[in-house]
Amino acid sequence: MDIQSKYDVLKDIVREQKTVLVAYSGGMDSTLLLRACVDALGDNYVVAFIGKAPIFPAKEIDEAKQTASDMGVEYVLIDTNILKNGPFIKNTKDRCYICKKNLFSIAAQIAKEKKMSSIVDGTNLDDLMDFRPGNAAAREMGIVSPLLKAKLTKDDIKELSGMLSLPTQHKPPYACLATRVPYGTTIDGALLNRIELSEDYIKSAGILQVRVRCHGNIARIEVAKADLNILLREQNQIISRLKQYGFNYVTLDLEGYRTGSMNESKAVNGE
Numbered sequence: 001m002d003i004q005s006k007y008d009v010l011k012d013i014v015r016e017q018k019t020v021l022v023a024y025s026g027g028m029d030s031t032l033l034l035r036a037c038v039d040a041l042g043d044n045y046v047v048a049f050i051g052k053a054p055i056f057p058a059k060e061i062d063e064a065k066q067t068a069s070d071m072g073v074e075y076v077l078i079d080t081n082i083l084k085n086g087p088f089i090k091n092t093k094d095r096c097y098i099c100k101k102n103l104f105s106i107a108a109q110i111a112k113e114k115k116m117s118s119i120v121d122g123t124n125l126d127d128l129m130d131f132r133p134g135n136a137a138a139r140e141m142g143i144v145s146p147l148l149k150a151k152l153t154k155d156d157i158k159e160l161s162g163m164l165s166l167p168t169q170h171k172p173p174y175a176c177l178a179t180r181v182p183y184g185t186t187i188d189g190a191l192l193n194r195i196e197l198s199e200d201y202i203k204s205a206g207i208l209q210v211r212v213r214c215h216g217n218i219a220r221i222e223v224a225k226a227d228l229n230i231l232l233r234e235q236n237q238i239i240s241r242l243k244q245y246g247f248n249y250v251t252l253d254l255e256g257y258r259t260g261s262m263n264e265s266k267a268v269n270g271e
Helices: 005-015 027-043 058-070 095-113 127-128 134-140 154-163 189-202 225-233 235-244
Strands: 022-023 046-052 072-078 119-122 210-215 218-223 249-252
Touching: 005 046, 005 058, 005 154, 022 095, 027 046, 027 072, 027 154, 046 058, 046 095, 058 072, 072 095, 095 119, 095 134, 189 210, 189 218, 189 235, 218 225, 225 235, 225 249, 235 249
Parallel strands: 022 046, 022 119, 046 072, 218 249
Antiparallel strands: 210 218
């Protein structure tokens, strides 16, 4: 199937929903979904829901608001208060489930108020390959995943984003800041802020994809292997800055960036 045909299938799936509240993060997946919803239904039948919380960097929230506005889509920005959720801050391995349940519960209230018939999210075919407890929350809440229904992969989404000239075509994948914290470590605002500041500083050196995994007072930095030379060239400045942010030790993960590295532990895999 050619890429235009895949997009037509996606729009047909969206049309079945009549009116939609889009769980919108501003990433490549949800931006394609938002555009498909507008193309299929018209902007009068689409509202973007943007969740605000310390687990989402401020820059990501600002970009999501801007992109929704550029598409002419009404958006609703709501503070999820996730750091007041006791089970979430305990950071068990079902943390993502708890967060998504909270997020979709708020979305359900908004959808009811605005008389939207469906809530849709950007889950796609490749998301089924990783440990994602949040998918169970989506199923329980009746969230529709049009990209998944259309059997679209990350590569398809990137190609479609290019075809539609979306600003997120080359945007690196981004997971919430809580994914930088090992399961069992209590999550708080100060810890999340330290991680956000550290990643922003490393990105300022010209590195687009970075994760600063926080292991107590140790920062474990993951970047794409192609960016290792940049990191090593700037290592003294990076070490100095991250120590200013509160880390005692700054390390480089030689395996490089990969999604879900915190899920590689024996605790997550049930060993």
